[in-house]
Amino acid sequence: MSAPTSRRGLVARWGLNIYAALGMIYLFVPIGWIVLFSFNKPKGNYNIVWQQFTLENWSDPFGEEALTDAFFESIRIALISTAIATVLGSMIAIALARYRFRGSEGLNFFLVLPLTTPEIVLGSSLATLFLDWDVTRGFTTVVIAHVMFQVSFVALTVRARVRGFDWTLEQAAQDLGASPFRTFWKVTFPLILPGILAAALLSFALSIDDFIITLFNAGSLSTFPLYINGSFRVKFPPEVNVLASVILFVSVALMLSGTVWGARGRRKSAA
Amino acid sequence: MTATTDAAPRRRVRRPELIGLGALLGAGALMVAVGARWFTGPLAVVALALVLASIVGLVVVAVIGGPDARQRLAPYGLLKPGMLWLALFYLAPLVTLLRQSLSTLPSRFAVEAEFDWNFGNYTDAFTDFGPQFQRAFLYAGTATILTILIGYPLAYVIAFRGGKYRNLLLGLVVIPFFTSFLIRTIAWQSLLADSSVAVSVLDFLHITNLLELIGWAQPGKVMNEPAAVVGGLTYNFLPFMILPIYVSLEKVDPGLVDAAQDLYSTSTKAFAKVVFPLSLPGVFAGTLLTFIPAAGDFVNAQYLGSPNTTMIGNSIQDQFLVQNNTPLASAMSFVLMAIITVFVIVYSRLFGTEDLA
Numbered sequence: 001m002s003a004p005t006s007r008r009g010l011v012a013r014w015g016l017n018i019y020a021a022l023g024m025i026y027l028f029v030p031i032g033w034i035v036l037f038s039f040n041k042p043k044g045n046y047n048i049v050w051q052q053f054t055l056e057n058w059s060d061p062f063g064e065e066a067l068t069d070a071f072f073e074s075i076r077i078a079l080i081s082t083a084i085a086t087v088l089g090s091m092i093a094i095a096l097a098r099y100r101f102r103g104s105e106g107l108n109f110f111l112v113l114p115l116t117t118p119e120i121v122l123g124s125s126l127a128t129l130f131l132d133w134d135v136t137r138g139f140t141t142v143v144i145a146h147v148m149f150q151v152s153f154v155a156l157t158v159r160a161r162v163r164g165f166d167w168t169l170e171q172a173a174q175d176l177g178a179s180p181f182r183t184f185w186k187v188t189f190p191l192i193l194p195g196i197l198a199a200a201l202l203s204f205a206l207s208i209d210d211f212i213i214t215l216f217n218a219g220s221l222s223t224f225p226l227y228i229n230g231s232f233r234v235k236f237p238p239e240v241n242v243l244a245s246v247i248l249f250v251s252v253a254l255m256l257s258g259t260v261w262g263a264r265g266r267r268k269s270a271a
Numbered sequence: 272m273t274a275t276t277d278a279a280p281r282r283r284v285r286r287p288e289l290i291g292l293g294a295l296l297g298a299g300a301l302m303v304a305v306g307a308r309w310f311t312g313p314l315a316v317v318a319l320a321l322v323l324a325s326i327v328g329l330v331v332v333a334v335i336g337g338p339d340a341r342q343r344l345a346p347y348g349l350l351k352p353g354m355l356w357l358a359l360f361y362l363a364p365l366v367t368l369l370r371q372s373l374s375t376l377p378s379r380f381a382v383e384a385e386f387d388w389n390f391g392n393y394t395d396a397f398t399d400f401g402p403q404f405q406r407a408f409l410y411a412g413t414a415t416i417l418t419i420l421i422g423y424p425l426a427y428v429i430a431f432r433g434g435k436y437r438n439l440l441l442g443l444v445v446i447p448f449f450t451s452f453l454i455r456t457i458a459w460q461s462l463l464a465d466s467s468v469a470v471s472v473l474d475f476l477h478i479t480n481l482l483e484l485i486g487w488a489q490p491g492k493v494m495n496e497p498a499a500v501v502g503g504l505t506y507n508f509l510p511f512m513i514l515p516i517y518v519s520l521e522k523v524d525p526g527l528v529d530a531a532q533d534l535y536s537t538s539t540k541a542f543a544k545v546v547f548p549l550s551l552p553g554v555f556a557g558t559l560l561t562f563i564p565a566a567g568d569f570v571n572a573q574y575l576g577s578p579n580t581t582m583i584g585n586s587i588q589d590q591f592l593v594q595n596n597t598p599l600a601s602a603m604s605f606v607l608m609a610i611i612t613v614f615v616i617v618y619s620r621l622f623g624t625e626d627l628a
Contacts, residue, residue, distance in 0.1 A: 009538070020428035023421045024440075027447055027509060029469075030458035034450055037461070048461040088353035095349035103292045107350060114361050116559060118567025118611065120584045124591055124604045125364035128371040131383075131597065132308055148360040151353050180341075202448070209451050211570065212584075216591065225453045232574075236457065244454050251449035255442060 031248070038241035045235035057238040061246065064239045070227035071243050077139065077223065078207035081146035086200040088147070089154025094192070096155070097162045114152045122149060123216035130217065137219030145217045146210060150203040157202065161195030194258065201254055208247060287340040290332055291347030294325040298351070299358040306363025307370070326351065365608075372601035384598045392602035400586050400603060407582040408610075410497065410572075411565035414504035415512075418561050419554060421505070422512035426553070427546075429513075430520035444513050452507060456574045459503050463493045463575070495577040503571035508564060512557035519553030520546070555622050563611055583607055 040047055041054040062068040095101075096108060114122065126145050130137050169191070173183040211225040218226055228240055301318045304310045310318050329348055333341045372392055374384035397404075429440045447455065462469050470493050473479045479498075482488035488498035523546055531541035569584030583603060591600035 016424055017428055017432065020425045023425040023509075024443065026421065026506070027444065029462060030455045030506065031447060031450055033458040033462060034454055037458075048457070048464070088356060091349040092353045095346035099346040101291075101343070101346045102288050103295075104346070107354065110354075110357070114357065116563055116611075116615065117361075118563055118584075118607060120567040120569065120587055121368075121604045121608045122361070122364075124587060124600060125368035126360060127591070128367040128597065128601055129306060129360070129364040131371070132367045144360055147356065151356060155353065202445075205449050209448075209453075211451075211453050212568075215588070225451055228451070228453050228457075232457070240454060244451050248446070248450050252446060255445075255449075259438065259442070 034241050034248070035245050038238060038245050040238055040241075042238060045237070047236050047238040047241065057242045061239060061242045064237050066222070066231070067224075067227055067237065067239055067243070070222040071224045073139075073222060074208050074224040077142055077146060078204050081143045081150060081207050082200055082204045084143075085147045085150030085154050085203055086196060089151045089199065089203075090158050090192075090196050092151070092155040093158035093162060094188075097159050097165065098167060111152050111155055114149055115156070119149075119212040120216075123213035126213070127216040137217050138221045141217045141219070142214055142221060142223070145213050146207045149210075149213065150206060153203050153206065154196075154199045157199035158192070158195050161198065162192045165192060194261065198258060201251070201258070205247075205251055287332060287336055287343045291329065291344045294329055295347050295351055295354060298322045298325045299354060299362075302355050302358040303363045303366065306359045307366035322355070368601050368604060371597055372605050374598045374601075376596065376598060382595065389598065392598045393606065395599055396602045396606050400583060403581055403583040403586045404606070404610075406497075406572075406580065407566050407584065407607075410501050410504060410580075410582060411562050411568075413501050414508065414565050415558055415562045417501070417505040418509050418512035419557070422509055422557065423516055423550075423554070426513045426516035426520055430517055430523075431525070441514075441517060444510050444517075447510055453570060453574075455507065456503055456570055459499065459506065460494065460574055463499050463502070465492055465494060469493075494575065495580075497576070497580050499575040500572050500580050500582075503575045504565045504568060507568075507571065508561040511560040511564075515556035515560065516550060516553035519550045519556075523549045551622065555619075558618070559615060563615075566611060567607060 037047055037050070038057055039053050039055065040050055041052050041056065042049070043051050057063075092111065096104060096111075123145070126141075126148070127137070130141055135141065165188075169187055170183050173187045174180065178186065208224060211229065214223055214226060215229070222230065224243070228236070298321070301310075301322050305315045305318050308315075329344060329351070333344045333348065336344070370386050371384060373388050373390065374386045375389045375391075376384050425444075429437060429444075433440050461467075464470070470479070470491060473488075473493065474490055479488050479490045479493065482493075482496075482498045483490065486497070487501070488496045493499050493502070527545050527549075528538075528541050531545050532538065536544065566582075567584050569582060569588050572580055572582045572585050587600050587603045587607070590596045590603065
């Protein structure tokens with residue numbers, strides 16, 4: 001857009017920028033709070049009033065045993081469910097992006113439905129299924145629940161990323177004598193892998209963070225969010241902030257390295 | 272697609288598609304039937320065997336059908352595992368939810384409800400939980416409007432003024448997703464505490480006075496008031512509004528704005544007539560992605576509200592997991608889903624776009 005010349009235009013332009021910056025600050029205030037309060041030395045059981053700076057919490061992040069168990073339970077669940085959902089979701093995404101076929105619109109619509117159903121309905125309905133089956137709710141039912149909402153998410157994210165993919169490359173490889181199997185592993189897969197990994201990272205985060213659906217299907221199992229919710233009546237220890245900050249830093253580092261890797265890949269293919 | 276010119280060869284290549292689609296839909300229906308326990312015992316075993324046979328059959332047809340059939344069957348084969356998962360763990364649960372909502376608990380302390388077409392649960396849901404339903408939609412609607420007011424300018428600035436920092440800024444918007452939803456909400460409990468900096472700022476700007484007029488806050492007190500719940504909802508779902516709006520703004524060709532200005536349009540007018548209409552699909556998608564989860568949320572009301580600000584999600588959670596009244600909780604879930612479905616249909620008729628994602 002052309003640069004505004006009048007004083008009024010300039011004021012409007014900067015007004016909008018400042019408004020947007022305030023919006024960004026709003027997004028980050030609670031994140032800053034989480035990291036800041038991981039250095040707090042709370043008085044009593046609740047880490048919600050600032051007292052004094054300390055490094056104690058970070059020197060012993062696994063001090064709360066029940067919290068630590070719940071944290072690693074969440075990671076185990078997320079690893080398994082993300083692995084299953086990434087495979088299933090990517091297969092769906094490739095089918096939808098690569099082929100034109102009968103019924104694709106209907107299936108596409110069906111895929112969006114779980115994402116437009118409130119979590120409380122997803123959680124409670126799945127719980128009635130397990131009640132009906134007389135299945136004890138626990139680790140397996142939570143993994144099943146997570147895969148259910150992750151599949152749609154992975155499928156739509158990967159589909160968006162592979163939409164611009166040049167499928168004639170596959171044709172080229174096959175014209176040069178590569179088998180369909182070899183074509184997929186040597187040509188298609190490496191090119192769509194960054195999109196798949198980005199979707200997997202986000203759905204891993206969704207799994208670790210999920211509270212509502214998990215609450216309905218966990219039975220007596222404790223996960224990171226379930227522990228925080230369950231113990232909030234009696235305490236909110238600073239170790240929660242430490243572990244949340246760890247998840248945050250690791251995710252951001254992975255996302256940044258993914259971006260750098262993707263940019264390098266693009267430069268390489270452009271050269 | 273009429274195949275008048277070369278009917279004979281076309282019919283032959285069309286068949287594998289029908290086999291693929293038929294096998295997919297049939298297997299999906301069988302999964303729902305088994306999941307909802309319409310089929311039990313030996314019948315369920317037969318149904319599962321049929322599902323397995325449909326998968327094996329797909330592979331067999333692909334192998335003996337040659338490259339052409341393989342090409343046409345490939346999408347159905349790729350879709351099948353994921354779609355069957357959704358049939359069993361998304362569709363079948365909706366059936367069991369409906370059945371549960373029409374069941375009766377034999378006694379107050381019974382765990383297992385009996386299905387007997389008890390529509391009383393639905394009457395109870397409306398008569399006993401009317402205020403919770405109203406608050407859910409009022410709070411979610413207000414939060415959705417606020418996310419548009421905050422998120423649209425932010426998405427606009429990133430899309431048109433972000434320059435080479437666009438991706439970095441967009442990455443910043445996603446970062447809240449990497450911290451726990453629950454802890455972010457608890458953070459607001461600390462940030463909005465009485466006499467905190469945030470509340471002082473709201474007092475200074477007389478926003479608390481304005482909110483007092485509608486009974487949503489008091490001067491010096493925001494926590495445990497409706498304003499805190501709506502504020503929490505707005506905060507938690509803001510990225511879901513920003514991202515789709517950004518995606519649709521990014522597709523707008525800046526040349527169009529230049530063209531409008533070359534034709535002596537003011538920049539305000541260029542925005543209203545060119546940019547804004549083109550960004551409506553993003554606003555539409557963002558509204559759904561914000562309003563739907565916000566209407567079913569109970570975390571914000573639980574941590575930032577009071578017993579007077581509970582939403583329908585709180586009641587469902589309480590009836591299901593605390594009171595163990597699963598039939599009533601199921602009826603409320605079903606009503607919530609029905610209202611939201613009607614809303615989505617009406618809303619897409621009015622402002623609809625072809626694609627959500």
